[in-house]
Amino acid sequence: MTPRRQRMVGTGLVMAGVALAAVLALRAFQENLMFFYSPTDVIAGSAAEGTRFRLGGLVIDGSLRRETGSMEVRFDVTDTENTMTVVYAGVLPDLFREGQGVIANGYLQADGSFRADEVLAKHDEEYMPPEVARMLEERGHPVGSGTAAIEK
Amino acid sequence: MTPEIGQLCLILALCVAAIQSVLPVAGAQFGNPAWIAVARPAAVTQLLFIALAFICLSWAFVENDFSVLYVATNSNSELPLMFRLAAVWGAHEGSLLLWVLILAIWTSAVALLSRTLPDVVVAQVLGVMGMINLGFLLFILFTSNPFERLFPVPLDGNDLNPLLQDPALIIHPPMLYTGYVGFSVAFAFAVAAMLSGRLDQQWARWARPWTTTAWLFLTVGIALGSWWAYYELGWGGWWFWDPVENASFMPWLAGTALIHSLAVTEKRGLFKSSTLLLAIGTFSLSLLGTFLVRSGVLVSVHAFASDPARGLFILIFLAVVVGGALSLYAWRARSLETSVGFSPVSRETFLLLNSILLVAATGLILFGTLAPLIAEAMNLGKISVGAPYFEFVFPIVMVPLLLVLGVGMHSVWRSTDASLLARRLRWPAAIAVLVGISLPWFAWGEAGLLTVIGSIIGLTTGAWVIGSVLLNPIARLRGKGPRLTRSMIGMHLAHLGIGMTVIGITVTSSFNIEIDQRIAPGETVTVGGYAFRFDGLEEIAGANYEAVRGTFTVSRGDREIAKMIPEKRVYRVQTSAMTEAGIDVGWTRDLFVALGEPLGDGSWSVRIQYKPMIRFIWLGALVMALGGLVAVSDRRYRSRYPVADKSPDQPTDLATA
Numbered sequence A: 001m002t003p004r005r006q007r008m009v010g011t012g013l014v015m016a017g018v019a020l021a022a023v024l025a026l027r028a029f030q031e032n033l034m035f036f037y038s039p040t041d042v043i044a045g046s047a048a049e050g051t052r053f054r055l056g057g058l059v060i061d062g063s064l065r066r067e068t069g070s071m072e073v074r075f076d077v078t079d080t081e082n083t084m085t086v087v088y089a090g091v092l093p094d095l096f097r098e099g100q101g102v103i104a105n106g107y108l109q110a111d112g113s114f115r116a117d118e119v120l121a122k123h124d125e126e127y128m129p130p131e132v133a134r135m136l137e138e139r140g141h142p143v144g145s146g147t148a149a150i151e152k
Numbered sequence B: 001m002t003p004e005i006g007q008l009c010l011i012l013a014l015c016v017a018a019i020q021s022v023l024p025v026a027g028a029q030f031g032n033p034a035w036i037a038v039a040r041p042a043a044v045t046q047l048l049f050i051a052l053a054f055i056c057l058s059w060a061f062v063e064n065d066f067s068v069l070y071v072a073t074n075s076n077s078e079l080p081l082m083f084r085l086a087a088v089w090g091a092h093e094g095s096l097l098l099w100v101l102i103l104a105i106w107t108s109a110v111a112l113l114s115r116t117l118p119d120v121v122v123a124q125v126l127g128v129m130g131m132i133n134l135g136f137l138l139f140i141l142f143t144s145n146p147f148e149r150l151f152p153v154p155l156d157g158n159d160l161n162p163l164l165q166d167p168a169l170i171i172h173p174p175m176l177y178t179g180y181v182g183f184s185v186a187f188a189f190a191v192a193a194m195l196s197g198r199l200d201q202q203w204a205r206w207a208r209p210w211t212t213t214a215w216l217f218l219t220v221g222i223a224l225g226s227w228w229a230y231y232e233l234g235w236g237g238w239w240f241w242d243p244v245e246n247a248s249f250m251p252w253l254a255g256t257a258l259i260h261s262l263a264v265t266e267k268r269g270l271f272k273s274s275t276l277l278l279a280i281g282t283f284s285l286s287l288l289g290t291f292l293v294r295s296g297v298l299v300s301v302h303a304f305a306s307d308p309a310r311g312l313f314i315l316i317f318l319a320v321v322v323g324g325a326l327s328l329y330a331w332r333a334r335s336l337e338t339s340v341g342f343s344p345v346s347r348e349t350f351l352l353l354n355s356i357l358l359v360a361a362t363g364l365i366l367f368g369t370l371a372p373l374i375a376e377a378m379n380l381g382k383i384s385v386g387a388p389y390f391e392f393v394f395p396i397v398m399v400p401l402l403l404v405l406g407v408g409m410h411s412v413w414r415s416t417d418a419s420l421l422a423r424r425l426r427w428p429a430a431i432a433v434l435v436g437i438s439l440p441w442f443a444w445g446e447a448g449l450l451t452v453i454g455s456i457i458g459l460t461t462g463a464w465v466i467g468s469v470l471l472n473p474i475a476r477l478r479g480k481g482p483r484l485t486r487s488m489i490g491m492h493l494a495h496l497g498i499g500m501t502v503i504g505i506t507v508t509s510s511f512n513i514e515i516d517q518r519i520a521p522g523e524t525v526t527v528g529g530y531a532f533r534f535d536g537l538e539e540i541a542g543a544n545y546e547a548v549r550g551t552f553t554v555s556r557g558d559r560e561i562a563k564m565i566p567e568k569r570v571y572r573v574q575t576s577a578m579t580e581a582g583i584d585v586g587w588t589r590d591l592f593v594a595l596g597e598p599l600g601d602g603s604w605s606v607r608i609q610y611k612p613m614i615r616f617i618w619l620g621a622l623v624m625a626l627g628g629l630v631a632v633s634d635r636r637y638r639s640r641y642p643v644a645d646k647s648p649d650q651p652t653d654l655a656t657a
Helices: A003-031 A039-043 A130-138 B003-030 B039-062 B069-074 B081-089 B092-112 B119-142 B166-196 B202-231 B243-268 B272-295 B306-336 B346-377 B385-408 B418-444 B449-477 B488-513 B616-632
Strands: A033-037 A053-057 A070-080 A083-089 A102-107 A116-122 B383-385 B513-519 B524-527 B529-541 B546-554 B559-562 B567-571 B577-578 B582-583 B591-598 B605-610
Touching: A003 A033, A003 B385, A033 A039, A033 B385, A039 A083, A039 B346, A053 A083, A053 B081, A083 A102, A083 B529, A102 B119, A102 B346, A102 B513, A130 B069, B003 B039, B003 B119, B003 B166, B039 B069, B039 B081, B039 B092, B039 B272, B069 B092, B081 B166, B092 B119, B092 B166, B119 B166, B119 B306, B166 B202, B166 B243, B166 B306, B202 B616, B272 B306, B346 B383, B346 B385, B385 B418, B385 B449, B385 B488, B418 B449, B449 B488, B488 B605, B488 B616, B513 B524, B524 B605, B529 B591, B529 B605, B529 B616, B546 B591, B559 B582, B559 B591, B577 B591, B577 B616
Parallel strands: A033 A053, A083 A116
Antiparallel strands: A033 B383, A053 A070, A053 A102, A070 A083, A102 A116, B513 B605, B524 B529, B529 B546, B546 B559, B546 B567, B567 B577, B582 B591, B591 B605
């Protein structure tokens, strides 16, 4: 092969590789993309049944319930307008608490409840997942500032 | 008084930084030796003031001075002293102070350890680093002052986040920041090269040890973070593709590419543009990481309370630094490039592929990390990109990279005989395939088809890298082959570490067993051939927490292997629960038990895991870092080279490849 041909073949191979990688990456991206919805969005029909999405909101005080001896828990998540029940069979994170913000990954079940395979409640006690905080603000319930907790 | 002294020190440091970023650079440009001479003393003075400020803040923590807002928010009189000191960098303001302290240390290190460099270069490098620190000091003073007072003074503090009350926190952020910030040296060298128009092999030799040192700290920092997440976040995951983890991983990937590109620039005087771009890119990614963490724009376990003003400031700063450096590049880079030929099968080609693939991996991660931001800005809805995206695309790039690595190590500069290469590498290749196919079978038995394919690819790749690394040392033992210099030994070690980490990741992800299970005292659960018996619970009290401690006896066959004592802690001040997992550590596997919640009838939900070879992930990272350390200690970085060397493109010592 002449050097010129060699270069052309080389460049062609690299470009083919890049194209293939880009296609695979975009597919993986699309498949693993999850939208964030509030209970109101879900009730408005944003989330198709069976597709995975993230549900966010506040856990209603006193709504956590489990049958004695069962791994499965249920709790209600609200955006102050609408409420959904989340069903989860697993170990809840340490920072999960009633009255606080939470994000659950999972899908909508036929009975209108949300089946979560992952529940996220993170970091410090004032922590509010940014999406949940923004959602609450949009509904006119701003969350307190970061330093409020010391004055209690 | 102390906090005010601290604040004053920061303001003085700001003034010094301003002088340091203007005078030496101007002096270098206009040839004024007096201005150039300002650089070194300014760097050291700046370090002095910032260190004083840092000591002042630490003192406020030691003394429990809750009139300082930052102390009141992040400490408590019950908090043990060791954690009070670590709490200095436990939240936003203090961690930024640590950032500038480390940058000042790097700057002074360059000032003091650069006797072999021409003063003009030193002035430019220190000037650029001064500009960066100027930006960060402004950021601290205007948006994130750690010395802000609180009135009325609370009786006690709000305590440090319990997640952070851990020995690893004491070293993880400093290590990580040392790495992150250390890339500013490479960045400053790149800017200096563009300003002066001097980018020769000597330049690359100056920049290399600094870059490698930053890289090795970042490697250790990332590994520590992963290890900490594994045992302290409580649930046995060691990497979550969380935005903040990605933020530290992207500079690492780009920095790895930079190290290799620098090698080509030093040995062959080639790839100058890509070296410059990688130096700019690596540090920009470090800054981007800081922006992502500090602005709170992304959902992350690390996101502190968000503050739009902070995000905006860093975004502007980022635009100025990256934009400035790239404009300079556009203006000057063409005049620096030299062209020297090399054949398609040569070390140059393999190192070029290495850079391309590492940059591709960085790009894919960057895309996945920023996609939620882009979608939100374009009003496409609130999205998140799950870990499976990263787990899928990352290996697509990494597997070819590691295959290339094995070949590239044995190629030589300019032109390599392909058939010779194939002959040398046939044994490692054969052994790698054999290991990849047989090991999963023998060691871990059955698994799903996809898992088996994944583990075969991963193990073959890892074994291939290790086999290729071992060729030279084995030849050496048999009295053949070239003597290995320190920088070659370092290279071999780092690649050995990569191979170990790849094997650890492959085996852990493929054959890890994880179950969430209800268990009552006296009952036994069997996981991966290990029987876990739940013996019971007791209540204990720690320094600033109360805890329930479970006892599990683990046995295999008739033999008792370990007692494990996972805890569920409740910290008194923040009343937050913390899971302390029980972990039985081993070379070939970890056993992991974490308490969930009581289920009401005396039984508990627990998570039990069997994690084969997980230690290799972090052990490999440590070996990589050790490799970096050995490479940096190479003699040629310490020897004094003629300062006036102006013959750029004469390959000096090809023998020490």
